[in-house]
Structures are given as structure tokens and as C-alpha cells.
Amino acid sequence: MTKAENGTDSTVMVTLRGIHKSFADNHVLKGVSLSVNQGEVLVIMGASGSGKTTLLRCINYLERPNEGEITVGGFTVRGGRAPKRDILVLRRKTAMVFQHYNLFANKTALENVLLGQTVARKTPKEQARELSLRLLERVGLADKINAYPSELSGGQQQRVGIARALALNPDVVLFDEPTSALDPELVGEVLDTIKSIAAEGITMIVVTHEMSFAREVASRVLFMDEGAVIEEGEPQEIFTRPREERTKKFLRRISADWDYNI
Amino acid sequence: MFFDLDFALKSFPEVLGGVPMTLLVTATSILLGFALGFLIYSLQARKRRWLTALCRLYVSVVRGTPLLVQLYIVYFAVPPLLHTLSQRYGLPLKVADIPPLAYALTAFTINTSAYMSELIRSALSSVEAGQMEAAQSVGMSAWQSYRLIILPQAFVEAIPNIGNMFLGLIKGTSLVYTVKLVEVMARAKVLAAYGLRYIEVYLVASLIYWGLSICFEILFKKLEQVLRVGSRKLKAI
Numbered sequence: 257m258t259k260a261e262n263g264t265d266s267t268v269m270v271t272l273r274g275i276h277k278s279f280a281d282n283h284v285l286k287g288v289s290l291s292v293n294q295g296e297v298l299v300i301m302g303a304s305g306s307g308k309t310t311l312l313r314c315i316n317y318l319e320r321p322n323e324g325e326i327t328v329g330g331f332t333v334r335g336g337r338a339p340k341r342d343i344l345v346l347r348r349k350t351a352m353v354f355q356h357y358n359l360f361a362n363k364t365a366l367e368n369v370l371l372g373q374t375v376a377r378k379t380p381k382e383q384a385r386e387l388s389l390r391l392l393e394r395v396g397l398a399d400k401i402n403a404y405p406s407e408l409s410g411g412q413q414q415r416v417g418i419a420r421a422l423a424l425n426p427d428v429v430l431f432d433e434p435t436s437a438l439d440p441e442l443v444g445e446v447l448d449t450i451k452s453i454a455a456e457g458i459t460m461i462v463v464t465h466e467m468s469f470a471r472e473v474a475s476r477v478l479f480m481d482e483g484a485v486i487e488e489g490e491p492q493e494i495f496t497r498p499r500e501e502r503t504k505k506f507l508r509r510i511s512a513d514w515d516y517n518i
Numbered sequence: 519m520f521f522d523l524d525f526a527l528k529s530f531p532e533v534l535g536g537v538p539m540t541l542l543v544t545a546t547s548i549l550l551g552f553a554l555g556f557l558i559y560s561l562q563a564r565k566r567r568w569l570t571a572l573c574r575l576y577v578s579v580v581r582g583t584p585l586l587v588q589l590y591i592v593y594f595a596v597p598p599l600l601h602t603l604s605q606r607y608g609l610p611l612k613v614a615d616i617p618p619l620a621y622a623l624t625a626f627t628i629n630t631s632a633y634m635s636e637l638i639r640s641a642l643s644s645v646e647a648g649q650m651e652a653a654q655s656v657g658m659s660a661w662q663s664y665r666l667i668i669l670p671q672a673f674v675e676a677i678p679n680i681g682n683m684f685l686g687l688i689k690g691t692s693l694v695y696t697v698k699l700v701e702v703m704a705r706a707k708v709l710a711a712y713g714l715r716y717i718e719v720y721l722v723a724s725l726i727y728w729g730l731s732i733c734f735e736i737l738f739k740k741l742e743q744v745l746r747v748g749s750r751k752l753k754a755i
Contacts, residue, residue, distance in 0.1 A: 316654075316655055318651055318654065318655065344657065344659060347654060347655060347656075347657045348657035350655070351655065351656065352651075352652075352655040354648060354651070354652065354655075356648055358646075358648035358649065358651060358652035359652070360649065360652065360653070360666075360667050361646075361649065361671060362667065362670050362671050362674075362747060363667075371656065371658075371666065372656030372657060372658070375656075375658055375662050375666065376656055376657030376658050376659075376662070377657065404747060420656065424656060424657065
């Protein structure tokens with residue numbers, strides 16, 4: 257049951273309708289709606305506290321939305337009180353890459369990539385192992401498969417995190433500020449990895465502050481402020497001719513940060 | 519002669535014979551205490567107000583009263599209670615046949631469970647919230663997440679504290695002679711009274727407790743090393 261306005265029903269991968277989320281008295285999301293087509297890379301930007309991370313975490317129900325509707329790959333879950341079984345199905349259609357990597361600390365790199373497949377999706381061991389090895393090679397960590405997270409650098413951990421997400425063959429991969437906890441010199445290797453998988457046509461929603469990344473990779477950029485979407489469009493358009501004053505202000509600020517970093 | 523070495527040496531094997539009973543009480547109370555402690559923790563985690571309050575009260579009372587008193591209460595209060603109950607309801611229960619070991623284990627299990635429930639809570643909260651989120655994000659059920667990710671990490675964190683508790687209990691079992699259970703301390707007391715040689719025998723008992731403690735200290739260290747896989751250092755880079 258997706259919108260029929262552009263006649264591309266079959267390719268809509270993610271739809272959010274009227275998502276509301278409050279933490280106690282704090283109304284963080286005020287009715288956010290969006291849709292992402294198959295193969296699209298949606299980048300969500302906005303000041304901290306604008307609700308972008310909360311929105312992302314609502315998509316796989318790590319935060320329970322108070323109201324609204326989430327559809328991923330044709331499967332719909334409502335906010336409020338969704339049954340546990342539905343939440344599990346939703347989570348098995350999505351994968352997430354975390355800001356602080358969150359690799360399983362008691363498992364090796366290979367096991368981290370393997371576990372979701374064998375435990376949650378019941379993929380046969382051999383098949384899962386093969387895919388895991390292929391993905392770890394793909395993110396440039398073929399020589400680290402038996403390393404524990406504590407033995408890896410931040411950039412390496414995040415690349416394992418990306419392999420772990422891809423191994424699930426999800427309908428959409430959610431990236432929650434995947435480079436903001438990294439040392440500056442490690443940001444590049446992770447962004448390059450994300451860019452290369454974006455080129456493969458994997459549907460992604462990315463919360464990030466990396467403007468140059470958004471400019472290069474995003475099919476669409478969406479700006480949030482105070483729990484609502486204030487502007488969205490193609491990256492060229494939105495970065496060069498933002499319409500909203502709040503967008504302009506935000507862009508000026510992060511461009512200034514950019515200058516300071518150099 | 520102030521110190522009779524010969525008597526000490528001769529009493530050593532006799533006192534040592536109490537070690538199996540000491541270890542039986544310690545190990546059983548740790549295991550049963552862990553199970554009961556886990557139950558208390560999970561009841562508390564349910565967030566029903568009266569249930570939480572009840573568990574808190576239990577933990578507070580048990581931790582706030584001496585182990586010896588608990589042992590006496592179980593030993594002296596439970597038999598008449600059981601006797602009355604079995605008479606009223608006609609249960610085929612011979613209260614006099616209940617061995618002292620049962621009372622000792624009951625008291626020690628109750629005592630251990632209160633500390634255990636707190637230990638379990640702190641061990642679980644030491645695992646970062648992100649670990650649970652990651653497990654959920656790859657589609658694991660709650661049970662799968664706990665079994666594969668959370669509990670193994672929490673257990674490693676808990677080992678040093680379980681070790682401390684174990685050492686404490688080994689020495690704590692020296693109280694069970696008061697309920698007619700014959701372990702290291704009881705044997706020492708009997709021998710000392712028999713030979714009127716107190717210092718010698720208590721010194722022997724102390725050495726045995728110390729020796730046991732050292733053994734288990736090493737054992738728990740090793741266990742932690744083996745299980746703490748995630749922080750293993752690279753051998754070669």
C-alpha cells in the first residue's frame with residue numbers, strides 16, 4: 257500500500273508515515289514522513305537534537321515510535337504497541353551501522369559477520385561463512401577475520417560493522433553517524449567503503465555530518481530541524497541553493513567547522 | 519612446651535578430612551545461591567512495584583543480618599514450623615530425619631542469593647547498551663541476544679566478584695559446626711578439646727583455609743583469563 261503518485265510503487269523500499277516520538281515531555285519527532293526507493297541513498301542532515309538519529313532508530317524499532325507507520329520491503333509495523341513478532345520481522349529486513357560500531361565484544365570479526373545470518377536468519381553455516389569471508393575481504397579485512405574488536409582500530413571495527421550489516425542482505429541499511437566517532441585519519445577508509453557499497457545499488461539511509469560525502473553519494477538529502485523535515489532535494493540543488501533559512505544557517509555552520517578542521 | 523609441633527602434625531590429616539564437607543557446603547550454596555539470586559534479579563527487573571519492593575526487602579534483610587543468626591533461625595525455627603505443618607496437614611514428614619546439611623545449605627543459599635542478585639545486576643549493567651542494540655539490529659530475539667552476547671560478557675565481568683564471594687563462603691562455612699555439621703572447623707574444635715591443644719589445631723585449621731583460598735584464587739584467575747577472549751592481545755602484528 258504505497259503512494260501511487262509517481263507510478264514507481266514496486267521500487268519503494270522504505271516508507272515512514274507520520275512518525276511521532278516523545279521522551280517523557282520532550283517531543284522529539286513531530287510527524288515525520290518520508291519514502292526511499294530501492295537503490296537510493298538518502299542522507300539525513302541536521303543540527304544535533306534535531307531528531308535525525310531518533311528517526312533512524314525508529315525505522316528498526318530500537319526506539320518505539322509513539323505514533324505512525326513504518327513500512328520496509330512491503331512489511332508494515334505501526335507505532336505504539338507493536339507485537340514483538342512484528343518488530344522481529346521488521347528488524348530482519350533492516351540492518352544498522354552504529355556510531356560507536358557496537359561490534360560484539362566477545363566475538364571475532366568473522367563471528368560478528370556470521371552470527372546474524374546463522375542465528376537470526378538460519379542461513380546454513382557453510383553458506384554464511386562463505387558470504388562472511390567474501391564481505392570481510394570486500395571491506396579490506398581478509399587478514400583480520402580472527403581478530404577480536406579490541407584488537408582492531410576504529411576504522412577497522414566500523415568496516416566489520418558494515419560487513420555485518422551487508423551480510424544480512426537487508427532491504428535497507430541504516431547508518432547512524434558512521435564516521436563521527438572515528439579519528440580524522442580513519443574517516444576516509446570508512447567513507448570509501450560506504451561509497452563503494454552505495455555504488456552497488458544497496459538502499460541506504462545515512463545520518464551524517466560529512467557534507468562532501470553527501471554531495472558525492474546521496475541521491476537525496478533531507479534536512480531536519482526540531483523534529484520535522486524542513487527541506488529535501490538533490491544534493492547539488494540543496495547545497496548550492498537552499499530555500500529555507502534554517503538550512504542555510506546549518507550549512508554555514510558546518511562549512512565553518514570544515515574550515516576550522518583544516 | 520608452648521607449641522606442640524608433633525600434635526599439630528598429627529592432627530593435620532584429621533582436620534584435612536573436613537575439607538570435602540567445607541567445599542560441598544561452599545560450592546552448593548554458590549550454585550543454588552546463583553539460581554535463587556538470578557530469580558530475584560529477574561523478578562526485580564519486571565518493574566512491578568510491589569514485586570520490586572518485596573525483592574529489595576529480602577535483599578536488605580538478608581544482607582543486613584549476620585550469617586550466624588540466619589543459620590540459627592533456619593536451624594531452630596524451621597523444624598517446629600515443619601512439625602506443626604506436617605501434623606496439621608498429615609504430611610508424612612519426619613522432621614527429626616532432616617540432616618543438618620539441609621539446614622546449613624538452606625541458610626547459606628539464602629545468604630548467598632541476596633548478594634548474588636546484586637552481583638548479577640551489576641554484571642549485566644556493565645555490558646554496554648550498544649551490545650544489546652547491535653544484537654537486536656541483526657534480528658536476534660531477546661533470548662538469543664542474552665545467550666550469545668550479553669550473558670557471556672556479563673559472566674566474565676562477574677568472575678572476580680564470584681571469586682570473592684566463593685572465598686568468603688569457604689571461611690563462612692566455619693560457622694556450620696554450630697548446627698552439628700562436621701567440616702574443617704568442627705574437626706579442629708573436637709581435636710583441640712580432646713588434646714587440650716588449641717593453638718596447634720586452630721593454626722592447622724587456618725593453614726587449611728588459607729591453602730584452600732589460594733587454590734581457588736588461582737582457579738578463578740585462570741577461569742577469567744580463559745573466558746576473557748575479547749581482550750586478548752595480538753601476539754604478532
